[in-house]
Amino acid sequence: MSDEARPFPPGQPRGESVRIDFEGEIVPACAGEPVAVALWAAGVRTLGRSPKYHRPRGMFCLEGHCASCFLRIDGQPNRRSCLVPAREGLRCERQNAFPDADVDLLRAADWLFPEGMDHHRMMTGSRIGNELFLKLVREMGGSGLLPDRPAATVPPVRDLAVDLCIVGAGPAGLSAAAAAAGPGRRVLLVDEQDRPGGSLLAEPGGVARGQALADAARAAGAELWTGATAIAFYPEDPPGVLAVVRPEGLVRITAARYLYATGAYDQNLPFPDCDRPGMLSARACGRLVFRWGARPGRKVTVISDPGALSPYAATLAEGLARLGIPVAQAAIEALPRLDLKRDVAAVAALPAPASELPRQHGARVHLEPARGGFAVEVDGGFATTAPGVYAAGDVTGYRGPKEAAAGGAAAGQAVAGALK
Numbered sequence: 001m002s003d004e005a006r007p008f009p010p011g012q013p014r015g016e017s018v019r020i021d022f023e024g025e026i027v028p029a030c031a032g033e034p035v036a037v038a039l040w041a042a043g044v045r046t047l048g049r050s051p052k053y054h055r056p057r058g059m060f061c062l063e064g065h066c067a068s069c070f071l072r073i074d075g076q077p078n079r080r081s082c083l084v085p086a087r088e089g090l091r092c093e094r095q096n097a098f099p100d101a102d103v104d105l106l107r108a109a110d111w112l113f114p115e116g117m118d119h120h121r122m123m124t125g126s127r128i129g130n131e132l133f134l135k136l137v138r139e140m141g142g143s144g145l146l147p148d149r150p151a152a153t154v155p156p157v158r159d160l161a162v163d164l165c166i167v168g169a170g171p172a173g174l175s176a177a178a179a180a181a182g183p184g185r186r187v188l189l190v191d192e193q194d195r196p197g198g199s200l201l202a203e204p205g206g207v208a209r210g211q212a213l214a215d216a217a218r219a220a221g222a223e224l225w226t227g228a229t230a231i232a233f234y235p236e237d238p239p240g241v242l243a244v245v246r247p248e249g250l251v252r253i254t255a256a257r258y259l260y261a262t263g264a265y266d267q268n269l270p271f272p273d274c275d276r277p278g279m280l281s282a283r284a285c286g287r288l289v290f291r292w293g294a295r296p297g298r299k300v301t302v303i304s305d306p307g308a309l310s311p312y313a314a315t316l317a318e319g320l321a322r323l324g325i326p327v328a329q330a331a332i333e334a335l336p337r338l339d340l341k342r343d344v345a346a347v348a349a350l351p352a353p354a355s356e357l358p359r360q361h362g363a364r365v366h367l368e369p370a371r372g373g374f375a376v377e378v379d380g381g382f383a384t385t386a387p388g389v390y391a392a393g394d395v396t397g398y399r400g401p402k403e404a405a406a407g408g409a410a411a412g413q414a415v416a417g418a419l420k
Contacts, residue, residue: 005041006030008323010293011207012195018088023100029086036062036069036081037292039092045277045341047071047081049097051143052117053110056101058277061266062284064192068275070095070143077144085194095144155249162186163419165242165255166222167230167357170198171401172393172408173261174213177222179412180259185419187222188253190244192229198263199351199394199401202286202312204319206401213405233360240361257388257415260358261408264351264372264394269305269332274347278340282316282348290319297344299326304348306331308369311400313348353395362386371397382411390415 006014015031020038029038036047036059046056047069059069064083073079073092081092094101109117123133164180166173169191181187191198197210218224229245241252266281268274280288282302288294300320304313317327330336338345352373355365363384365374375397382390392411393404 005295006293007295008289008293011201011205011291014293015086018086018090020086020088020090020092023093031087032085033292034062034082035071035073035084035086035090035092037288037294038086039081040288041294046094046101047277048094048101048143049104049106050275051096051141053113054097054104054106055110055275056104056277057275058279060268060279060284061281062287063266065265066281072144075148077147083192083194096142157250157252159241159252159254160188161254162188163255164188164257164259164415165190165253166259166261167191167242168198168261168263168354168393168395169193169196169214169224169226170261170263170393171200171210171213171405172263172395172411173198173259174210174217175405175408176259176261176392176412176415177217177224178213178220179409180416180419181217181220181222182416183221185221185416188225188255189217189222190225190228190230190253192227194226196224196226199283199404201291202283203315203401204286204290204322207291230357233357235360235362242357257390257419258361259382259390259392259411259415260361260363260376260384260395261391261393261404261411262354262357262395263404264353264398267347267349267352267372269303269347269349271303271332271335276340278338278343279345279347282310282312282346283351285344285346286312286316286319289323289325296320296325296346297342299328299343300346301328301330301336301338301343302346302348303330303332303335305350306333308350310348310350316346316348351394351398353397355395358384358386358389358391358395361389363389363391368397371399381414382407383414 018031019026027042045058048057057068060066062082064080069081070078071081071092097104123129163185164187166189177189196214200206200210231243233242244251320327350372353375358376363386364377368375376391392407
């Protein structure tokens with residue numbers, strides 16, 4: 001495998017060289033790295049087309065939250081290619097395009113309706129014409145086809161009771177777990193990513209720092225699940241259950257206390273063609289370089305909003321410069337002409353608090369634009385307005401890894417005191 005596409009030291013050891021099948025072509029990859037990263041290293045930036053207007057799409061967040069990198073993988077549609085690890089013989093292909101994602105004739109919808117298209121109100125004068133038009137729209141829209149075959153088995157469901165369940169293994173959640181764990185106290189930490197670290201995985205040296213925090217949490221007695229997605233809280237049967245999906249099946253968790261350290265989502269900024277392949281979130285660019293050691297492009301232009309500056313913009317620019325990657329800065333009001341086929345635009349918008357789960361659990365939120373969006377309200381002891389529910393880190397308003405870790409540690413101590 002050529003070192004040209006992966007010239008930088010990765011944050012974790014690279015896996016062995018493998019080959020994946022991309023639409024009939026063999027693409028080299030490193031075992032364990034995301035399929036999206038392997039394709040990026042192979043020069044594939046367009047991963048699909050948008051469902052309605054068939055605009056080109058590529059990866060944006062590299063964290064499984066933006067739905068821009070969906071591929072059909074091993075016969076299963078709509079797989080998040082930034083979370084699926086590469087392995088020998090994996091098959092992947094793009095969706096929602098004709099004849100292919102690079103030259104999609106259905107892109108005509110974007111040209112024909114520059115002001116938008118409400119297909120419910122078009123060709124309504126003729127019932128037959130409307131039915132034909134709706135059939136055409138349904139064929140053009142959507143995302144993916146049904147799986148090649150149904151699942152052979154239904155994964156099992158089991159129940160689990162713990163003293164404290166922490167959702168999110170970033171700096172806040174890991175620090176909280178280390179502070180809250182102790183003899184006779186079962187503390188469970190769940191995270192959807194393949195390794196702990198959260199926002200640290202986008203920082204120079206962040207993989208090692210995240211692993212150190214995870215080791216400290218385990219040493220204190222906490223149990224850590226990776227690849228475990230908390231999908232919803234169901235309050236119907238008191239005291240309610242938190243549904244967590246693991247590869248081996250669904251786990252319904254009941255806890256005496258819950259602590260949400262779900263972090264914040266990468267956001268885009270509103271400007272023309274902000275959805276093009278080659279437009280990455282700033283933290284995705286960091287994950288690509290600092291975690292996976294892949295080259296982002298010839299040059300990286302960091303785009304920011306002067307009215308809501310993200311502290312990560314400086315972290316990214318400094319880290320890239322140390323690696324010898326040319327970096328330019330641009331404000332959203334005065335964007336330069338960009339060559340997104342060879343370069344990268346890193347959008348440094350303030351991340352938005354991932355507050356859905358706490359809200360489902362009854363926690364109150366408030367709009368805090370200077371902290372990224374709807375932040376979970378907590379008191380001085382990190383308790384939310386929902387009984388037995390706590391929150392810490394960027395879900396309470398974006399502050400960055402250092403402050404998130406400090407808040408998580410204090411929240412863990414507060415919960416430990418409440419559990420005595």
